[in-house]
Each structure stands twice: as C-alpha cells, then as structure tokens.
Amino acid sequence: MAKVLVIDSDSYSRAQLREVMEKAGYEVEEASNGKLGVAKFEWSPSDLVTTGIVMPEMDGLETTKALKGSFPGVKIIVISGYDQNGDLGMLALARELGASDSLSKPVDRQKLLQAVGLLIDS
Numbered sequence: 001m002a003k004v005l006v007i008d009s010d011s012y013s014r015a016q017l018r019e020v021m022e023k024a025g026y027e028v029e030e031a032s033n034g035k036l037g038v039a040k041f042e043w044s045p046s047d048l049v050t051t052g053i054v055m056p057e058m059d060g061l062e063t064t065k066a067l068k069g070s071f072p073g074v075k076i077i078v079i080s081g082y083d084q085n086g087d088l089g090m091l092a093l094a095r096e097l098g099a100s101d102s103l104s105k106p107v108d109r110q111k112l113l114q115a116v117g118l119l120i121d122s
Contacts, residue, residue: 002120003027007037007063008052008079013105017050017079020109021116034058038066045071047120053080053090061094068098075119077112081105 004026006017011032018028029046031037035057041049049067053060060078067074078094081104091102101115 001025001027002047003029004116005029005031005037005041005046005049007031007034007049007055007060009033009055010052013052013079017107017112020112024113024116026116034060034063034066037063038070041067041071041074045074048075048077048116050077050079050116053078053094061090061097064094064097064099072098075100075122077115077119078102079105079107 004021006014006028008014009032014030018030021028029040031040033055034051037051051060051063064076064078067076076099078091078099080090091104094102100119103111103115
C-alpha cells in the first residue's frame with residue numbers, strides 16, 4: 001500500500017485529504033506544518049507528499065525546497081487556495097522549486113486522485 005504524507009495547517013483540509021486518499025486505498029500520515037512534515041518524512045519516507053502553502057513554522061514553499069534538497073526524488077503535490085484567482089503565482093513558484101504537481105483549493109477529488117495515482121505509479 002502506497003503511503004502519502006499530508007502536510008497542512010488546516011485540520012479540516014487534512015481530514016478531507018485523508019478521507020479521500022484512504023477511501024482510494026492509500027495509507028495516510030499527517031503533519032500540521034512543514035517543519036513537522038519534513039521531520040516525519042525524514043523518519044519514515046512516504047511515496048508522495050501533499051503540502052499546503054500558508055503554514056506556521058515552515059510554509060509549503062520552504063517545505064518543498066527542504067524536501068527536494070534532501071530527497072531529490074520525492075514527489076510533491078502543492079495545494080493552495082492562493083491561486084484561485086491567479087493573484088500570487090504561488091503554485092507556479094512551488095513547481096519551480098521542484099513540486100511535481102499543484103492543485104488549487106477547493107480540491108477536486110478526481111483531479112487529486114488522478115494526480116496522486118500518476119505520481120505514485122511513475
């Protein structure tokens with residue numbers, strides 16, 4: 001069973017992502033910020049990481065950079081509500097930092113599962 005690490009400061013977002021991915025057959029671990037997420041990944045690597053962008057301690061961009069720096073092959077999906085209107089380009093920046101894919105909130109379940117499946121199978 002593939003394992004996914006969900007990093008997001010919003011407990012509701014984490015719970016929703018957990019529910020969707022567990023129903024699809026994935027094992028899910030959680031972290032409430034990037035600092036904890038990086039530590040969890042170092043202790044027990046996952047097949048895939050999803051991370052929000054706006055978080056305390058270490059934001060999603062810093063998290064992506066840290067994970068890719070230590071684990072170049074890690075697959076990361078960055079999820080954020082910031083890019084709904086294209087205002088800040090945070091998702092594009094995350095991809096420049098090494099994220100494998102990016103999704104805007106609210107996350108479409110089918111798009112999420114498709115992205116997760118493609119990355120885990122590649």
